[in-house]
Amino acid sequence: MSNGLTFAQLRATRPVILPSMLLCDFGNLEREVRAVEEAGARALHLDIMDGHFVPNITYGFTIIEAVRRVTELPLDVHLMITNPEKYIPQFVESGAGLISIHIEAVEDPRPLLEQIRSLGSAAGLVLNPPTPVSAVEPYLEACDYVLAMTVMPGYGGQKFDESVLSKVRELRAMLPPEVLVEVDGGVSAETIAACAEAGAEMFVTGSAIFRTPDYAASLVELQRLAQVNR
Numbered sequence: 001m002s003n004g005l006t007f008a009q010l011r012a013t014r015p016v017i018l019p020s021m022l023l024c025d026f027g028n029l030e031r032e033v034r035a036v037e038e039a040g041a042r043a044l045h046l047d048i049m050d051g052h053f054v055p056n057i058t059y060g061f062t063i064i065e066a067v068r069r070v071t072e073l074p075l076d077v078h079l080m081i082t083n084p085e086k087y088i089p090q091f092v093e094s095g096a097g098l099i100s101i102h103i104e105a106v107e108d109p110r111p112l113l114e115q116i117r118s119l120g121s122a123a124g125l126v127l128n129p130p131t132p133v134s135a136v137e138p139y140l141e142a143c144d145y146v147l148a149m150t151v152m153p154g155y156g157g158q159k160f161d162e163s164v165l166s167k168v169r170e171l172r173a174m175l176p177p178e179v180l181v182e183v184d185g186g187v188s189a190e191t192i193a194a195c196a197e198a199g200a201e202m203f204v205t206g207s208a209i210f211r212t213p214d215y216a217a218s219l220v221e222l223q224r225l226a227q228v229n230r
């Protein structure tokens, strides 16, 4: 079974803009996936919410499998769920090439990160805006990427939290270059350059793609703004 490009292949093409399918038209899921792919997306972000870890409920394996059937793009699956340890193999089987778990959802993320890697997917650790970098620091060597939430998770279309930029900077400074920093929440043409400047190289964008009339134009502009000379 292939889950699209490997993380190493994706990393080689950074900065990477990841459209968040949460904001797409689910009545036309296949068309939306193809539209962002044709617009130039190189990976997609899928938000799994359980109504427990976060107040909102989204979707599960069926939708990931449906997306997997219509595209070869790597699927970055963001787990906003309690007890993620119960489901990792099933997420990999559904087509998740990248899986991120919240530090706030588990006591010890290490076994899960190792399990994700051992099953052939890339492992990410997520921290909410109020969570300090020190909470994830002991586990960084088990990560392929670290996701700094720039909103409280649960909904698309929220306002970007600028105070997280200092955390992005801190993470970038302590991580080896092959471990990427991802940002998620309120990332748009207005905020993406500041994220890139701070060291982010993976950018989740929901409204900034799906709430615009021309996905390709939005992606090109976001990609341009995410390009910084470091």
Ligand SMILES: O=C(CO)[C@@H](O)[C@H](O)COP(=O)(O)O
Pocket (backbone or CB within 6 Å): 020, 022, 023, 045, 047, 078, 151, 152, 153, 154, 155, 156, 157, 158, 184, 185, 186, 187, 204, 205, 206, 207, 208
């Ligand atoms: O994880 C989440 C929200 O919890 C995100 O992935 C959002 O879906 C991104 O949407 P925008 O903030 O870009 O509209």
Ligand SMILES: [Fe+2]
Pocket (backbone or CB within 6 Å): 020, 045, 046, 047, 078, 184, 204
């Ligand atoms: Fe997300």
